[in-house]
Amino acid sequence: MTAPRDPFFPADKSIRASAEPLEVRQLGLVDYQEAWDLQADLAAKRATGEVSDTILVVEHPNVYTAxxxxxxxDRPTNGLPVIDVDRGGRITWHGLGQLVVYPILKLAEPVDVVDYVRRIEEALIHAVRQSGVIAAGRIDGRSGVWVPDTAPALDPAAPKRDRKIAAIGIRITRGVTMHGMALNCNNTLDYYEHIIACGIDDADNSSISLELGRDVTTDDMAGPLLQALDDTLSGRMTVADHSFKSAPDPSKGLRKKH
Structure with a gap:
């Protein structure tokens, strides 16, 4: 199944309120709090029409966000700082070698959060498969992009269980999106060892470089991901069924802690 229900409007229609081209800002290495403040400022201005739809492309210094x-x-055991944020989901890590993309978009009415998440998942899956990780897909009940345990990685150091290669966490206020997606390109996995990433302890994390056995950088992946994202948001690329299994939602039924 591609979604828990049918989308509110046709899959080949844009989910954005605006037909203007996306503005892409490639910002390089940016402190997480600085990027979050920029997102909040842009989102407030997008809600009032002061700015157009914008996509921020960044990397972050090592940080946990909850x-x-x-x-x-879930919280870390290694003393690294944790920033409590206003997105959904649980804890994750950001750091060098991870491509982070924040779309600040005004969504079309009626706002369809599920369809938005599925579309950004579709863009990620397309870009990851295009890189050579052809087994990448979905686990129903868990957001993000996954590689099944039945698909051996080319680097023997890669985890052997089902493994997440891209994470998604969003917030939508006044019809405007914030936060977004993080794609593991050539980052270390060491920092995941000190948290229960996304509240999931029966699977692992991986990177494109580990899956392919060669170095794949954030610069290598930025162009393909941004193109795929533009295509899925506009409806030129529609959400397909890439699920290879289902698993429990690690956040279902949990109370908000902050």
């Missing part, structure tokens, strides 16, 4: 459903046992 979404609204983060539990005490």
């Amino acid at each position: 979404g609204k459903r983060t539990q005490p046992e």
Whole structure:
């Protein structure tokens, strides 16, 4: 299945309120708090029509960010700072070698959060498969992009269980999106060892470089991902069924902790 329900409007129609081209800002290495403040400022201005739809492309210095459903046992054991943020989901890590993309978009009415998430997942899956990780897909019940345990990685150091290669966490206020997606390109996995990433302890994380056995950088992936994202948001690329299994939602039924 591609979604828990049919989208509110046709899959080949744009989910954006505006038909103007996306403005892409490639910002390089940016402190997480600085990027979050910029997102908030742009989102407020987008809601009032002062700016157009904007996509921020960044990398962050090592940091943990805890979404609204983060539990005490999820938090890091290595002393690295944690920033509590206003997106959904639980805790994750950002750092060098991870491509982070923040779309600040005004969504078309009626706002369809599920369809928006599925479209950005579709863009990620397309870009990851295009890079050579052809087994990448979805696990129903868990957001993001996954590689199944049945698909061996070319680097023997890669985890062997089902593994997440891209994470998604969003917030929508006044019809405007914030936060977004993080794609593991050639980052270390060491920082994941100190948290229960996204509240999931029965699977692992991986990177495109580990899956392919060669170095794949954020610069390599930025262009393909941005093109795929533009295509899925506009409806030129429609959401397809890429699910290879289902698993429990790690945030379902949990109270917000902040």
